[in-house]
Amino acid sequence: MDTSRVPSLFETLAAALERPRELPDQVLNHLVGAYSLDRDAVGAFLVEKLPGLEDYEIDLILSPVFTPTMDDQAIFAEQLGRDSAPQEQWPVLVDKLVARPTRAQLLTVDGQAHSVPLRAVSIERYVHRLRLDATIPESLFQLVLQVPIATDRALVAAVARRAVWDIDSRRDILERYLSATAPTDAHRVADALELLKVVETYQPVDASDLLSRLPHWQQVLRKQINEAGSPKPFFNERVQELHGGGRDQRRQDNVQLSAKEEERDFLERLERLLKN
Numbered sequence: 131m132d133t134s135r136v137p138s139l140f141e142t143l144a145a146a147l148e149r150p151r152e153l154p155d156q157v158l159n160h161l162v163g164a165y166s167l168d169r170d171a172v173g174a175f176l177v178e179k180l181p182g183l184e185d186y187e188i189d190l191i192l193s194p195v196f197t198p199t200m201d202d203q204a205i206f207a208e209q210l211g212r213d214s215a216p217q218e219q220w221p222v223l224v225d226k227l228v229a230r231p232t233r234a235q236l237l238t239v240d241g242q243a244h245s246v247p248l249r250a251v252s253i254e255r256y257v258h259r260l261r262l263d264a265t266i267p268e269s270l271f272q273l274v275l276q277v278p279i280a281t282d283r284a285l286v287a288a289v290a291r292r293a294v295w296d297i298d299s300r301r302d303i304l305e306r307y308l309s310a311t312a313p314t315d316a317h318r319v320a321d322a323l324e325l326l327k328v329v330e331t332y333q334p335v336d337a338s339d340l341l342s343r344l345p346h347w348q349q350v351l352r353k354q355i356n357e358a359g360s361p362k363p364f365f366n367e368r369v370q371e372l373h374g375g376g377r378d379q380r381r382q383d384n385v386q387l388s389a390k391e392e393e394r395d396f397l398e399r400l401e402r403l404l405k406n
Contacts, residue, residue: 140223156194160190160191173242197256204288207291233247307325324396337404
């Protein structure tokens, strides 16, 4: 492979930090409340006032924007493969990115981009949470390489680099899952991400431990789905009339119900795969 065009880690970091990023409601609400701003004044505040704030204030404001997502981690997982960037290299990268200077492109609700120089506190947050020092054991890496779609493969590589798999018996869960799915039509990148969430949340010791918990989780979800899909009866006719008579106008939370159904389906697929 011709590596002459492969960007350096520094270049990839700079590009990732400078891509346009929408300000989430969490940030907007904080700015409006903490600094008594109108929403249409947020852009001017970012350009004119933000650079003069203390580090802790900037981190409080921008931490939701520069905490890496799995999509962010996938960019670097794809570039690094099995390699790593040891922690002793990170201060040099941060200093270079500050000196560059690296400028965030922050998008406000009107779609306008506001260019703001990034301070070390925001860059450090981003770099330190990318798992740049992680590695993937060879056996697991070979399974990752079997994922057929490049974008999915990068996300699965990011999953494989997470610290939760550092324990051999727990990593066997991911290896068994990928052995059953990576080279087949059963592969779903969303399932790999959901598996990561489950394992990071509940910390099972090994595959047997995880399998022993699945029936109870499925039972709980089935109960919640049945309850959500069946509105409680009205306790008298007058209340029923207020809700539209025979046409119950109470809105069901379809999004939440769909999410629970998807979670149930995932747990059923996971149980079948791990039992094989």
